[in-house]
Amino acid sequence: MNKFFGILFLLTLNIMFPNGTYPQQSKNLSASVKPGKTYHKLQSQLEAAKSQSKNKVLIAKGHLQLGEYYHTLGLYTEAITQYNFALEQLGSNPNEPLYISLNNNIGKVYLSLNNFELAEQYFEETRQASIKLKDNKNLALALGQLGASHEKQGEYDEALKDQIKSLELFQKLGDAYGEAMTHENIGSIYEDLGQFELAFDYFNKAYDYLRESDSEEEINVLNNIGDSFRKRGDYELGLDYTLKALELANELNDLHQLESAHKDLSKNYALMGNFEMAHQHLLMAEEFNSELIKSQNSDQLNVLQTIYETNKKEAEIQLLREQNKVSTANQNLLWVALFAVAVIFIILYAYMGKKRKAKLKIQEYKQRMLKAELDKKEIEEKNLQREVQLKAASLSRYSLHLSQKNKILLDMSNTLRNMVARKHMDTSAKMKELVKEIDFNLKQEQEWDEFMTFFKEIHPEFIKKLSKLSENSLSPAELRLGMLLRLNLSSKEIASILRVTPDSVRVARYRLRKKLPIDQKEELVNFMIEL
Structure with missing residues (x-):
């Protein structure tokens, strides 16, 4: 057994x-x-x-x-x-x-x-x-x-x-x-x-x-x-080596190896029949995996921000250099003009003509500089959009992770209930405890808190805009549905995340649509994405 x-x-x-x-x-x-x-x-x-x-x-x-x-x-x-x-x-x-x-x-x-x-x-x-x-x-x-x-x-x-x-x-x-x-x-x-x-x-x-x-x-x-x-099948020796790996990973504070060691310990204890220890190490592996992903995302964003700031400073320095060149050219032009006025009054008219041409060139140069600045800002805006897309992709992966995790827990819960229902088995009490534990885990809202944090970082104004558009106040469930639609998830994926049936999702989408000023021909998903 x-x-x-x-x-x-x-x-x-x-x-x-x-x-x-x-x-x-x-x-x-x-x-x-x-x-x-x-x-x-x-x-x-x-x-x-x-x-x-x-x-x-x-x-x-x-x-x-x-x-x-x-x-x-x-x-x-x-x-x-x-x-x-x-x-x-x-x-x-x-x-x-x-x-x-x-x-x-x-x-x-x-x-x-x-x-x-x-x-x-x-x-x-x-x-x-x-x-x-x-x-x-x-x-x-x-x-x-x-x-x-x-x-x-x-x-x-x-x-x-x-x-x-x-x-x-x-x-x-x-x-x-x-x-x-x-x-x-x-x-x-x-x-x-x-x-x-x-x-x-x-x-x-x-x-x-x-x-x-x-x-x-x-x-x-x-x-x-x-x-x-x-x-x-030599679980004791396998356990010894994996514990050594865990000890060294703790000393080096290596998150990836900590996750790996806890995951292997979970497998080993499960095969040895110690399911309590197996479950503890599995939870710790998940915790280190989450911390590792957060650490990498943080490091990537920090470096991308540093690259952006560095490029911005370099552009500013280059702009100052160009402005200094223009200022020097203006000073030289002024000295030439004064010298020309003092020494050659006869060619004043010709000089004024040249000066007008020089001013036109300076104006054209300034216009080119302005255009270059606008082009630079456009590039910066595209870079920011790419960063937002990166975080949006991370959020989508996180929501799919929630969906996958909930599906796994539900499948296990149903399987264990079926085992409890079978006759001639003396493991009913243990199975009921496992079912209760799994159901308890399904009720935890920690994942939603993390999901809300990620979502607000990427779409800070979405919830406020959506709430203002509705004449009647939207319930928390309707706001959650709106956020998942904003991520362009299907009804099946939303149903898995919210732990309801696809039919319930369709009903919820219909009720939410009635509360919003949306054209009949417009798709609800497109309306959310354009907010």
């Missing part, structure tokens, strides 16, 4: 974290350096390279470092832009070692986006260029990335071939860190194939190098070793 409950609990975990994966997050920047300071430092280094040196390789390195920083924050578009700037400096010279690193980094960005075709195209170019330059280090890295791409697509034979070639190169180079990482990658492939003994052997080889390094890599390999024991 305990094994049955363990399988049921693991199914729940796999629904919430499919295929044992987690959201791809960067390291916890708040525990080390503030994103704004890091950006300013890298930007200053790039500007210094541009102003103090004509060496294009140094400028390309500055763009490369900025691109790598954007990649760690999940700002993939900005990362690709910086890498392309670097390639422009190098002139796309495949014989330049820095070109190989740039190509490899671009491939990593596309791999993070699961665009395997483009990622492998860049990794293959890196591989060929490395062979041509006899650069075994970059060749080993390119093969490792190709193996990772094949593994993500389930092409395990190809993945193993690439990783084994990469391992041989690292061994030839005497690169112990590269060997450790490749051992771990090979262990991951064997784990996917269900060959847990082989997986453990490779994870253990990686751990021999990473032991007591107090690094994120050590935490990761400890979790992997714990997984291999758990999947072989």
Whole structure:
């Protein structure tokens, strides 16, 4: 019976974290350096390279470092832009070692986006260029990335071939860190194939190098070793390694690894029949996952705001320089005019004509400056709109997360009720307790509070405008329905979030429509979006 409950609990975990994966997050920047300071430092280094040196390789390195920083924050578009700037400096010279690193980094960005075709195209170019330059280090890295791409697509034979070639190169180079990482990658492939003994052997080889390094890599390999024991049915040993990973993650304050360790502990305790501990660790994993997402979103917004402010200051400085040039030109013109009046009175008429022409040119220049300023403001407005769209996408993902979570809890509740209704079973009391606990969780409104906070940040005036448009006061339920329609969600999705039937949603939409000054031919969703 305990094994049955363990399988049921693991199914729940796999629904919430499919295929044992987690959201791809960067390291916890708040525990080390503030994103704004890091950006300013890298930007200053790039500007210094541009102003103090004509060496294009140094400028390309500055763009490369900025691109790598954007990649760690999940700002993939900005990362690709910086890498392309670097390639422009190098002139796309495949014989330049820095070109190989740039190509490899671009491939990593596309791999993070699961665009395997483009990622492998860049990794293959890196591989060929490395062979041509006899650069075994970059060749080993390119093969490792190709193996990772094949593994993500389930092409395990190809993945193993690439990783084994990469391992041989690292061994030839005497690169112990590269060997450790490749051992771990090979262990991951064997784990996917269900060959847990082989997986453990490779994870253990990686751990021999990473032991007591107090690094994120050590935490990761400890979790992997714990997984291999758990999947072989050795729960006690699996628990020991996962607890070690949790302890080290706490010391390093690594949110991603904390989430991973708690999630693995939840699975282990579920299989051991300790469902209370399994539930506690599952809740903690969800808590760290939420904190990790908030941290990444905060870091991204901070950096985007810093970039915007930096660009704005640069534009202001450039404008002041142009104004200074105009002022200097006016002063020179005045001296010429005074000199001309004092020395050559005879050509006064000609001089006045030239002066009028100069004024016209200045006016035209000012008009061009004004147009440039308007164009700059338009660009700034588009950037702000993109930021709002980013947060709107985050809010939509959050609302879908609510929907998915509620559906999972409802399905589990119904399943457990059916089990209670069956005869000849002595687990009714326990099942009823679980049903009560799940129903209690469904009544919590914490998610709605967080949803309201996110929504008000993106659409601060929406609720106020919607309330003013209605002659009769709108109920909280009608305001919630309006907010979900503003996110362009379907009736089915809204029904899942509000925990009602789709028919109830249609009735609620009809009642809300009657309270609003909306044309009969206009869609209610379009009306909400245009508010």
